Amino acid sequence: xxxxEGRNTARGTVAAWVYLLPALIIISVFVFYxxxxxxxxxxxxxxxxxxxxxxxxxxxxxKRVLCDSDFHIAVKNTLFLSxxxxxxxxxxxxxxxxxxxxxKKFQALxxxxxxxxxxxxxxxxxxxxxxxxHSNYGLINYFLGLxxxxxxxxxxxPKTTIYALAIYYIWGNLAFNTIILxxxxxxxxxxxYNAARVDGAKWGxxxxxxxxxxxxxxxxxxxxxxxxxxxxxxxxxxxLFGDLGGAANSAYTIVFYIxxxxxxxxxxxxxxxxxVILFVAILxxxxxxxxxxxxxxxYK
Amino acid sequence: MEIRLENIQKKFSSVVAVHDMNIRxxxxxxxxxxxxxxxxxxxxxxxxxxxYAPTAGNIFFGDEAVTLLPPEKRGIGLVFQNYALYPHMxxxxxxxxxxxxxxxxxxxxxxxAEEMADIVQIRDLLDRKPSQLSGGQQQRxxxxxxxxxxxxxxxxxxxxxxxxxxxxxxxxEEIRRIQxxxxxxxxxxxxxxxxxxxxxxxIVLMDKGWIQQQxxxxxxxxxxxxxxxxxxxxxxxxxxxxxxxxxxVLVVCGEKLCGFDGVExxxxxxxxxxxxxxxxxxxxxxxxxxxxxxxxxxIISLDLKGCLIRAIVSLDYxxxxxxxxxxxxxHSGVFLFDKTTGAxxxxxxx
Numbered sequence: 303x304x305x306x307e308g309r310n311t312a313r314g315t316v317a318a319w320v321y322l323l324p325a326l327i328i329i330s331v332f333v334f335y336x337x338x339x340x341x342x343x344x345x346x347x348x349x350x351x352x353x354x355x356x357x358x359x360x361x362x363x364x365k366r367v368l369c370d371s372d373f374h375i376a377v378k379n380t381l382f383l384s385x386x387x388x389x390x391x392x393x394x395x396x397x398x399x400x401x402x403x404x405x406k407k408f409q410a411l412x413x414x415x416x417x418x419x420x421x422x423x424x425x426x427x428x429x430x431x432x433x434x435x436h437s438n439y440g441l442i443n444y445f446l447g448l449x450x451x452x453x454x455x456x457x458x459x460p461k462t463t464i465y466a467l468a469i470y471y472i473w474g475n476l477a478f479n480t481i482i483l484x485x486x487x488x489x490x491x492x493x494x495y496n497a498a499r500v501d502g503a504k505w506g507x508x509x510x511x512x513x514x515x516x517x518x519x520x521x522x523x524x525x526x527x528x529x530x531x532x533x534x535x536x537x538x539x540x541x542l543f544g545d546l547g548g549a550a551n552s553a554y555t556i557v558f559y560i561x562x563x564x565x566x567x568x569x570x571x572x573x574x575x576x577x578v579i580l581f582v583a584i585l586x587x588x589x590x591x592x593x594x595x596x597x598x599x600x601y602k
Numbered sequence: 603m604e605i606r607l608e609n610i611q612k613k614f615s616s617v618v619a620v621h622d623m624n625i626r627x628x629x630x631x632x633x634x635x636x637x638x639x640x641x642x643x644x645x646x647x648x649x650x651x652x653x654y655a656p657t658a659g660n661i662f663f664g665d666e667a668v669t670l671l672p673p674e675k676r677g678i679g680l681v682f683q684n685y686a687l688y689p690h691m692x693x694x695x696x697x698x699x700x701x702x703x704x705x706x707x708x709x710x711x712x713x714x715a716e717e718m719a720d721i722v723q724i725r726d727l728l729d730r731k732p733s734q735l736s737g738g739q740q741q742r743x744x745x746x747x748x749x750x751x752x753x754x755x756x757x758x759x760x761x762x763x764x765x766x767x768x769x770x771x772x773x774x775e776e777i778r779r780i781q782x783x784x785x786x787x788x789x790x791x792x793x794x795x796x797x798x799x800x801x802x803x804x805i806v807l808m809d810k811g812w813i814q815q816q817x818x819x820x821x822x823x824x825x826x827x828x829x830x831x832x833x834x835x836x837x838x839x840x841x842x843x844x845x846x847x848x849x850x851v852l853v854v855c856g857e858k859l860c861g862f863d864g865v866e867x868x869x870x871x872x873x874x875x876x877x878x879x880x881x882x883x884x885x886x887x888x889x890x891x892x893x894x895x896x897x898x899x900x901i902i903s904l905d906l907k908g909c910l911i912r913a914i915v916s917l918d919y920x921x922x923x924x925x926x927x928x929x930x931x932x933h934s935g936v937f938l939f940d941k942t943t944g945a946x947x948x949x950x951x952x
Contacts, residue, residue: 493686496653501747502674502703511699515690 343574351570363575372551373576376559379464383555384532387468392524394472395479396517400509402480403487413484420477428541431470432457435542457542460552467553471538475531479524486520487513522595526588533584536561556580603663603754603787604629605650610659612645619645621811623659627789627804632781634798634819635791637808638834643791644759646808650789651680651757663754674703676755679748679786683760685740687732693719693743694728700751718750722780737765738773745780756781756788762797774801795835799823807831824934829944832873832937838901840937841879841911845872850949852936855909857886859931862938862949870947871939876901878935879913881927890925904929 343349347358367373402412419427434441435456443453456466490513498508514521536557539547547554547562554562556576564573605627612620620642627633635643648654650661652673661669668676687696697718701711719725722742732740741761748756761777762770778801781788792798798805799819807814807822807830814834815827826832832840845854846869852859854872881902888904888911895901900919904911904927913929921927933951940947 491684491686493682493684494688497680497682497686497688498699499653500651500673500678500680501700502751503699504703507703512688515688518690 340574340577343571344578346571349571351568356571363571364579366572367576367579370572372554372562373556373559375551376554376556379467379554380533380535380556382464383468383471383535384529387471388475388525388528388532390468391472391475392479392483392521392528395476395483395524396521398476398480399483399487400513402484413481416480416484417477419474420481424474424537425541427474428470428538431466431473432542435466458549460548460550463543463548463553467535467538467542467548467555470542471532471535474538475528479528482524483517483520486517490516522591526591526595529587529591530584533557533580533587605755605787605789606662607646607650608660608662610646610649610661611657612642612649612654613657619811620649620656623813625806625813625816627787627806630785630787631803632778632788632790632801633804633806634802635789635806635808636793636795636798636834637814638793640810641808642811643793643808647757647759647789647791650755651678652676653680677751677753678755678757679745679751679753680757681741681744681748681759681761683763685732685744685764687740687743687747689732691731692728693724693730693732693735696732696743697728697747697750700747704751714750715746718746721749721783722746722776736769738769738776741765741773742776745777749780749784749786753786756784756786758788758790760791760793762792762794770797777801796837799835807834809834826873826937827946829871829873829939829946832939836875838876838896838912838914841872841874841876843872843874843909843911845870845938847938847949852938855907857906859886860933860936861951863951865938865947865949869941871941871944873937873939874911874931875935876912876914878932879904879911879929880932881913881915881919881921881929884928884930886930887926887928890921890923890927893921893923902927 343356344363345359345361346356347360347362349356398416402409402416405412433439435443437443437453437455437458440456442456447453454462456462494512494516495508498512503511534557535555539553539555539558542548543553545566547558551562557580560573560576560580563569563576605625607623607625610620610623611618623646635646637643645654649656652668652671652675656669659669660667663676673680687693688699691699694715697715698711701714706714716725716728719728722745724739724742724746727735727739727743732743735743744761745756745758758777762773765773774797777788777790790798790802802819804816805819805822806816809830815822815831817825817827822831823835826835829842833842843854845852845859847853847862847865847867849867850861850863850865852862852870852872859872886906888906890902891905891910892903893900894903895917898917900915900917902913902915902921904913938947938949939945
């Protein structure tokens, strides 16, 4: 068989395409076609979703999106999640992973505990968090009350909704990040630590000069995945604030904005334009990250 | 720096890795810790390094008790079996790392690192990452990193086990040269008797956590203290046969081999070095069972009334299988051991 031998014969090429066909059809129908349609949709000035007809061709929808104050809130919130909440989540995970890895007994048990949030439904956790954040009965305000801090209307005050969202988002990401980092920490050969001890390195120095550089591929992986995920936050908003996206739309994220514009307002072409903007943004950030990471990451 | 281990013992949960160990390692010597796998030699090294705490006993560097000191306070350099070079740092950064921890000013540290790099001859590799180096080069970097902080003692844990045969020969010479050049007291762990015999000043032979013998390589070979030592050293290995002493004469398989004065009549275990079997010189008769050619030597297995005795002769010695040869044994290459304890029984030639 030419395919097995790896030669690029005509027969082999045809056979390869035949094998790929089922996957290609599914991908074309459910990924490529909608993608192209979304691009097309975004270029209309007005559009009828049911009849699939649009009028006016140009960048008017993009302009509408970029001038929309709800979109500004969405971008601001999304950036807050990507640049503040996501790094905070990784740092907390790192600390937890280092702590767990230094426990000798019950390590597997703690590992399981920290992984539980990952297998729990976002919506179910959201309901619990709604109670935690409740301004009168919530545990968080009760706790703040112990320090004589006035109750915060986490979910109803437009100024605090993003913090509630960020806390929930950080907590939700801890499980995955911690497990991946823990595996990374456990994979660092013990001999480096022994060598560093003999070399007289102190605890902090060992963390910063041995552990972190050895973990850098893992950290960069989590950062890239986390970045992309933070740009797509939607479930969390829905779980905490329901269909409307918080007081005065203050908890909007970009994807939630797309969702609202699509279903709530029925302005499909505007939603499509926002989706294209999001696509370009994620693409750019990923490229920049890959370029930057090459400089700082040690791959084996 | 003289190193002394007094009544050192190490237990891992219920397993005793090292039993009641007493050794003295001379200042400026290269001492080999030799033994089969699992004999406790690496454990001993790590106790000297401070990575393991002994269960009992004391360790002294000179007059200073270091038993409770952490590794970084002992002034040791340790080269690990896999070198443990930090893969994300360049060679230079690797060598600088211990100095950094000692808070030595950058300029001075750089000078020290470069000096060390010169001694181990890796000056042109300083900007590379460990993964870009060969095994032998990594070895040199590891030694440089161990020595750069002006270590008092250099500890090497099976430093050649990851190298190929040719490089192994070269590197062991190199280790010897560096040790001589720096004059540093060095402990060298290995399971390879040939390696230990060729470069060390002194060997500590261990088995099952017990010290078998401490001596210079030559003395240990010529004058083994017990059966284990005799068997562990030497290639081809010593012949081990059952025998007995009757009227001050050693009898093996019904043949009188040689006289042993001052030994009572008793059954014994006999060890005969292959080179102590002198073929064509004597009146003991045996037939040739097997001939093996090993490089420049020929190993002849002689059948002495059912006992197999290997002899080593030069390649140009001509003989055939089944041929009847006469031989005698050189008294200095024949050792008697107690049948139950394996301890050496000494006698005189007669």
